[in-house]
Amino acid sequence: MSEQVTRIQVGGTAGTDPYEVLVGRQLLGELGTLVGNAKRVAVIHPEALAETGEALRADLAEQGFEAVAIQVPNAEEAKTAEVAAYCWKALGQSNFTRSDVIVGVGGGATTDLAGFVAATWLRGVRWVAVPTTVLAMVDAAVGGKTGINTAEGKNLVGSFHPPTGVLCDLAALDSLPVNDYVSGLAEIIKAGFIADPKILELIEADPEGARSPAGAHAAELIERSIRVKAEVVSGDLKEAGRREILNYGHTLAHAIEKNERYKWRHGAAVSVGMHFAAELGRLAGRLDDATADRHRSVLASVGLPLSYRHDQWPKLLETMKVDKKSRGDLLRFIVLDGLGKPTVLEGPDPAVLLAAYGEVAQ
Ligand SMILES: NC(=O)c1ccc[n+]([C@@H]2O[C@H](COP(=O)([O-])OP(=O)(O)OC[C@H]3O[C@@H](n4cnc5c(N)ncnc54)[C@H](O)[C@@H]3O)[C@@H](O)[C@H]2O)c1
Ligand SMILES: O=C(O)C(=O)C[C@@H](O)[C@H](O)[C@H](O)COP(=O)(O)O
Numbered sequence: 460m461s462e463q464v465t466r467i468q469v470g471g472t473a474g475t476d477p478y479e480v481l482v483g484r485q486l487l488g489e490l491g492t493l494v495g496n497a498k499r500v501a502v503i504h505p506e507a508l509a510e511t512g513e514a515l516r517a518d519l520a521e522q523g524f525e526a527v528a529i530q531v532p533n534a535e536e537a538k539t540a541e542v543a544a545y546c547w548k549a550l551g552q553s554n555f556t557r558s559d560v561i562v563g564v565g566g567g568a569t570t571d572l573a574g575f576v577a578a579t580w581l582r583g584v585r586w587v588a589v590p591t592t593v594l595a596m597v598d599a600a601v602g603g604k605t606g607i608n609t610a611e612g613k614n615l616v617g618s619f620h621p622p623t624g625v626l627c628d629l630a631a632l633d634s635l636p637v638n639d640y641v642s643g644l645a646e647i648i649k650a651g652f653i654a655d656p657k658i659l660e661l662i663e664a665d666p667e668g669a670r671s672p673a674g675a676h677a678a679e680l681i682e683r684s685i686r687v688k689a690e691v692v693s694g695d696l697k698e699a700g701r702r703e704i705l706n707y708g709h710t711l712a713h714a715i716e717k718n719e720r721y722k723w724r725h726g727a728a729v730s731v732g733m734h735f736a737a738e739l740g741r742l743a744g745r746l747d748d749a750t751a752d753r754h755r756s757v758l759a760s761v762g763l764p765l766s767y768r769h770d771q772w773p774k775l776l777e778t779m780k781v782d783k784k785s786r787g788d789l790l791r792f793i794v795l796d797g798l799g800k801p802t803v804l805e806g807p808d809p810a811v812l813l814a815a816y817g818e819v820a821q
């Protein structure tokens with residue numbers, strides 16, 4: 460399965476341009492085609508992928524493009540207004556026009572930044588995502604949510620700006636530290652709970668194998684998760700409704716990430732956030748005990764965290780008020796009515812929220 464190229468279409472409905480997510484190996488030959496008739500290409504990459512960024516730049520230059528590499532900090536340090544401004548400066552100095560193309564190569568933080576720079580430069584230029592973490596392949600690089608953080612919270616500034624194409628070269632995952640690989644499993648498990656329970660079965664059958672790109676089902680887990688995301692965003696690019704289900708576990712997760720000054724990996728925070736959402740669903744009378752318990756078992760089986768500091772609730776609650784799903788003073792959470800049945804829980808009783816946090820707190 461992993462040696463062939465899988466093509467998954469995203470969009471093409473409700474007036475959006477369709478694009479493809481390619482999953483396989485040795486896909487970089489596709490990059491020139493996606494860049495198309497641009498004269499200039501800017502390859503935005505993190506420090507950790509300096510060699511990859513330079514290799515892509517050199518390859519594009521050989522194909523006749525005026526290619527520049529823009530190196531940005533690793534991980535969340537790249538998702539700031541200052542780094543976006545640094546990229547805008549580099550584009551300006553390269554005479555980057557509306558027919559030119561940005562390539563974002565890296566994890567989700569880099570693709571979120573690169574997409575945001577593409578969305579804002581000249582009010583929008585084309586961009587191609589080359590995700591190099593499992594999390595970016597299955598989630599961040601697909602669907603067109605781009606953005607940066609501010610001092611007040613996670614992803615508070617951004618734009619919906621879908622890429623022209625997404626190249627998921629599975630070979631990139633071989634250099635990924637195991638903690639980063641496992642962090643991406645949180646979004647895969649999210650896809651399992653909200654839409655595709657087969658994902659959970661594959662992980663439960665071999666949790667150790669799921670922790671590695673060499674695992675027997677690695678490509679299948681990645682492709683199944685991309686299909687879930689593609690199906691959801693194709694019907695609701697701008698999160699007018701159904702797309703909110705992709706935020707399962709994220710209300711608390713984003714508050715934890717801010718509380719940790721973005722030093723926690725996103726997937727680790729999402730894991731705690733899903734555990735919380737499961738307990739919230741259970742205590743609100745929506746979710747059965749077995750499915751709620753299954754969250755703990757499957758997340759723990761791959762080594763993802765379930766708990767957070769007990770004394771932090773007031774701060775977390777305050778941060779959650781600016782979650783993008785909030786409406787005025789109304790807090791809104793995604794919970795499950797059952798396996799594969801995500802729904803919105805509006806304005807839960809504060810006592811129920813606190814009790815759910817009590818199940819997560821350590
Ligand atoms: N836009 C969306 O829809 C969406 C969805 C999910 C997550 N996200 C965002 O994605 C980000 C998390 O992404 P992530 O988990 O990929 O983390 P990340 O981008 O922070 O990458 C983790 C680390 O791995 C390094 N790295 C990347 N690829 C590597 C490779 N192949 N080998 C070695 N090191 C590599 C990075 O430089 C970084 O230091 C968060 O900011 C989150 O908010 C966005
Ligand atoms: O694509 C979406 O929609 C998601 O919610 C996917 C999430 O995994 C992702 O972390 C996203 O960036 C969160 O979006 P936000 O709007 O809550 O910042």
Ligand SMILES: [Zn+2]
Nearest residue numbers: 646709725729
């Ligand atoms: Zn996420």
